[in-house]
Structures are given as C-alpha cells and as structure tokens.
Amino acid sequence: MAGNSKRRGAMRKEGTKKGMTIGSGGQRRRGLEGKGPTPPKEMRPGHPAARKAARVAKATAGRSKVAGNRRKPGDGETPETVLGRNAVVECLRARVPATALHVAIGTTADERVTEAVQLAADAGISILEVPRNDLDRITGGALHQGISLQVPPYEYAHPDELLEIAAESREPGLIVALDGVTDPRNLGAVVRSVGAFGGHGVVVPQRRAAGMTAVAWRTSAGVAARLPVARATNLTRTLREYATAGFMIAGLDGEGDVTLDEFEMATDPLVLVIGSEGKGLSRLVRQTCDVVVSIPMAGPVESLNASVAAGVVLAEVARQRRAR
16 A cells, blocks of 8 residues: 555654644743743843942932832933033042943043042942043033043932921921022032031922932032932922921011011921022912011122021021020
C-alpha cells in the first residue's frame, strides 16, 4: 500500500505524520509569550538612571518630618540647573541639596572651581567631567563658565503638616503665608526669619508665586533644611481651614485696620499673611483675615520690602510671647 513501504527512504519519520499527534499542551506557546513591558530605566537594577534616582531619594529622605506620604517633590517641576562659578559655590556652601556637579573638560581650575569640586565631594554629590558641547546642551546654551550644578525639585510639605507640627509644639502655633510674593530672595529671607523667631512653617501658593528654588534656598542660609515650606493649591481655602483649626488670621498691609503697636493677637495661634511686593494682599485673602495690621513708619518711606516687613512683625510677635 502506498505510503507503507518499508524500503529505506520511503518511511515517514516518527512525529511527522499528519493528523492527531501528542503535543506539548500549549506549554511551548506559553513559554514564548512576552513577560510584560520593559520597566522604566529608573527601576532597572544597575542602570545609571536607577543609581541617579537612588541618590536623589537619599538626598531628600531626611527632609520629611510628618505625614511624608503627602509630600510631592516639586509638584511636576523639573530639576533646576545652577550656572556660573560664584553661584555654584554659594549653593554648595549653603548645602543646597544637589544631585550632580558638571565640569566641562578643559575648564581652568581656579579657586572657585577647586572649592566647588571639594564641597561636592564632601557632600557626596556626583562630579561629572563632560565635554563642553554636552554642557552647552545641558544648560541650553546659557553662560555657564564651565561648571553647573543640578538641583532636584524642592519637596514641599502639605499645608496640614504645619498644623500637626504646631500642635506638637509647646508654643502657640505660628505660620507665615505669602500671598503672591514672586521674588525667590524674599521667600528665602522670610523662611530665615520664620526660623529665627520660632515659627512652624511657611505656606506659598502653587501658582503666580515664588517657589523654593536654589536662590530661595541659598537666601534662607540653610534654614530651609529644617523649616517646612508647604504649597497650597488655593491659599484662601487653606487659610479658612487654618481658621477652623483655631488659628487667628492676620494680614500685613500698609492700609491696615490696626497698627503693630495695637496688635493683640500675637500670643494666640497665628497665621501671618504677607502680601506681594507691589499689590499687597489680594481681595479674597484680605476678606479672609480676622485683622489687617500695618507697620507705623517714622520716616518718609511708604512701605517696606515684603521680607523686611515680615521680619519686623515676627520680631514683635516673639517679643510679646516672651513677655506674657
């Protein structure tokens, strides 16, 4: 019969006959299926991006005090790049949290570059020698003098954290809120004053206001490492929540209801609201305040810088609390 010949070369090899055969039960097919999408580079062990992410996490791990799970690094902001030899050295001296120091190959190593490299090494910051063309690309073509410092986005606290921190303190709560202050140097100076006079934190709006950039951190003279700065999506709503929690809301404006000499709320749990450099307090924020305070002027000057005004009022609040 055809196909049944026993002569050499006329027989089918075993397993090649058409029809039902013993198979693998689908095991081979399942073995060839994919194992899911490739994980992001930040999650691959040994990948440079994973090591960088670990360094960033380590640099910011000690900053969260209370309810750290509510903190969001930078709220979507990108890392900041500080350019120039003087600016980089000043940031490193102020212990601004940084992830990498970039130095262009062939850069003349003057005393500022030498100090920057030494400070970065002491702080455990990665020091990377890169071609000048690469540094031009990293800095977007801006003048960098052969050196730049990469700073991760600031890790803001949640506004509720400040209430928790104040509740744990033996002193009445003291929080400063900034309403539209746009100069990061003013923000840094306010943070420094709040830390100096026993405050528990600073609140800034999420939009149309200065954030905790490297400039603000540097101006705070290191206080930003110890004092939480919270970012409020809606400052008016946050102030109302603070009022519900038992805080008195006092705005600071040149046309106040009372002068600083008549200010009697200093010994109560207090939120001091500082207006912007030009427009002062916004309408809704002013309506939320229990009282608006003005600083009496002895000379012809009409107003003070926002950070200076904050320092004057905070000093008076601290004096009254010591005297009670």
